[in-house]
Amino acid sequence: MSSNLPPGQRRIEGFPRFGLTRFAARFPENPNAVKLEVGGEVESALDLSAALRELPRVEQVSDFHCVTTWTATSLRWGGWRYADFHERVAVSRARPKSSARFVVLKAADGGRTILPLEHLLAEDVLLADTLNGEPLTVAHGAPLRLVAPAHYGYKSLKHLCRIEYWSDDSHWRPAAFRFMDHLEARVAREERGRGAPGWLLRLLYRPLVKPTIALFARELARHTR
Numbered sequence: 001m002s003s004n005l006p007p008g009q010r011r012i013e014g015f016p017r018f019g020l021t022r023f024a025a026r027f028p029e030n031p032n033a034v035k036l037e038v039g040g041e042v043e044s045a046l047d048l049s050a051a052l053r054e055l056p057r058v059e060q061v062s063d064f065h066c067v068t069t070w071t072a073t074s075l076r077w078g079g080w081r082y083a084d085f086h087e088r089v090a091v092s093r094a095r096p097k098s099s100a101r102f103v104v105l106k107a108a109d110g111g112r113t114i115l116p117l118e119h120l121l122a123e124d125v126l127l128a129d130t131l132n133g134e135p136l137t138v139a140h141g142a143p144l145r146l147v148a149p150a151h152y153g154y155k156s157l158k159h160l161c162r163i164e165y166w167s168d169d170s171h172w173r174p175a176a177f178r179f180m181d182h183l184e185a186r187v188a189r190e191e192r193g194r195g196a197p198g199w200l201l202r203l204l205y206r207p208l209v210k211p212t213i214a215l216f217a218r219e220l221a222r223h224t225r
């Protein structure tokens with residue numbers, strides 16, 4: 001898993017805190033209490049966080065690919081499969097329209113992302129609350145985050161607190177510039193952004209890695225001291 005990296009990716013030591021610059025100094029108000037509202041085109045909008053406890057826990061080891069070209073290898077995530085949450089909890093209790101094709105995910109730091117429902121149902125997509133055997137830290141998305149290893153890191157939303165089911169993507173407003181936001185963002189196909197080829201975005205993004213890691217570390221230190 002770790003020896004052959006996808007196109008344009010380079011292995012990084014450790015696992016840096018990362019994201020769009022404007023999220024560097026934003027943190028969830030309550031990183032200890034899981035909240036998971038389900039809304040959008042559903043019959044009943046409700047908080048389904050308690051229902052997670054009814055689902056089987058899973059662990060998985062996967063690599064994590066940031067669109068800016070760094071890859072953190074062999075991260076051990078623990079939590080619940082999104083497919084289990086969807087099929088055993090969301091469908092029966094929130095009752096999304098049968099036409100639901102897209103899921104918008106929203107975070108307690110103001111972050112958001114979108115994925116086609118079919119990709120969220122893949123076996124390796126988790127709602128994770130542990131990393132390497134420890135509860136998630138604020139740095140890595142406490143109290144709950146999405147982990148979608150086949151997609152660039154910007155789909156693995158940290159501090160997840162709301163999920164919305166939609167029939168189409170017409171409600172979707174990207175958190176970043178539109179060219180940076182691919183609907184699917186599959187790593188194997190190098191779908192880094194839309195309208196611009198992956199190889200070009202690699203070159204644009206690579207110089208941002210070091211300063212962004214430094215900024216996110218600085219703001220975390222300021223927040224936790």
Ligand SMILES: Nc1nc2c(c(=O)[nH]1)N[C@H]1C(S)=C(S)[C@@H](COP(=O)(O)O)O[C@H]1N2
Binds near residue numbers: 015107109111
């Ligand atoms: N809520 C939220 N989720 C987010 C981000 C963010 O800034 N806020 N950044 C995204 C990006 S670009 C990446 S690469 C990963 C980084 O996850 P990490 O900070 O745990 O390394 O989180 C993604 N999910």
Ligand SMILES: [Mo]
Binds near residue numbers: 018019068153154
């Ligand atoms: Mo990223």
